[in-house]
Amino acid sequence: MNRVTDFTGELEKVERDLSEANRKLALHEGARPTRRLPPESIKASKFANRIERSFEGPSFEAFKQEIANAGGNVQPIKVRQVAPGSYEVVFGHRRHRACLELGLQVLAMIQEDMSDKDLFEEMSRENEQRKDLSAYELAMHYRRGIDLKLYRNWSEIAAVLGKTKSLMSRYSALAELPDAVVDAFRSPSDIQPKWAEKLRQVIEADSAAVISAAKAVKGKPLPPKGVFEALINRPAQEFTRVNFSFGTWNETSTKATIDINKANLSPEKLESLRAYLAALQSDSSPG
Known part of the structure; x- marks a missing residue:
């Protein structure tokens, strides 16, 4: 009888231990x-949403020091295997770069089979939660998805990621900013998404004047809004548009162009205009 009792007690203990092990295992279900x-x-x-300036300056040096003090990255990055012993970052580019520069091994979750689209979308969703990722970096990330033929256009990315078209229009405008305009700011993270459409408008009106202004303010101790205002506040006379019944006259500080609707001018008047322009060319020729 005692043996039966002892056996029953041992069995109950094994069952309790198994139940506890299953409970702990459930906590890690789905973890890699x-x-x-x-x-x-x-x-x-190739879809990285970090620009090179993200790996420079006091902020990144402080980040590296934290990882050095911990002996490596505590929060794992995620990678996909591209060949035996070779991997590509899905997310965690700053952690990877810090470990690379420090000569420390990288704690990583490994996905063996992952398509480009899956990688792009997981990277997008994970990094949108990070406060240190600028709108400009996100914009360049989305544009790479189009440039590398993952998506046909900005509208398709908006649908896949659940973004509004108006927000994606701002990202599109940010991604199209000339390098000179971006470099006018101390950091790309200083460029507010709400400024993007206005910057696009003034660049379309007179890109040469805006880029000239950008070069003039680069390196000056201006706050971000001060740089933005210097770029958009062009004198009104620098861009003039006059509408005629037959077309439009567009004039900036450096050039003038005429867009003519041929249907609104008779062949005789078109020929007269050509002759007048030819005469101007002859008058301006040297010698």
Whole structure:
């Protein structure tokens, strides 16, 4: 009888231990195993939403110091395997770069099979939660998805990621900013998304004047809004548009163009205009 009691007690203990083990296992359900990888075996993604300036300056140096003090990244990055012993970052580019520069192995979750689209969309959703990622970096990330033929246009990206078309229009305008305009700001993160459409408008009106202004303010101790205002506040006379019944006269400080609707001019008047322009050319020729 005692043996039966002892056996029953042992069985109950095994069942309790098994139940506890199952409970702990459930806490990690869906989690991917992590491994320490040599940083040299991991390459940045072709869809990376970090620009080179994200890996410079006091903020990144402080970030590196935190990782150095911890002996490596505590929060794992995610990578996909592209070949035996070779990986590509899905998310965690700053953590990877910090470990690479420090010579520390990288704690990483490994996805063995992942398409470009899956990688792009997971990177997008994960990084949107990060406060240190600028609107400009997100805009350039989305544009890479179009440039590399993952998506046909900005509207398709908006639909896939659940973004409004008006928000994606701002990102589109940010992604199209000339380098000189971006460099006028101390950091791309200083460029507010709400400024994007206005910047696009003034660049379309007179890109040469805006780029000239950008070069003039670069390096000056102006707040971001001060840089923005210097770029958009062009004198009114620098761009003039006059509408005629047959077309439009467009004039900036450096050039004038005429857009003519041929249907509104008779062949005789068109020929007279050609003759007049030819005469102007002859008058302006040297010698």
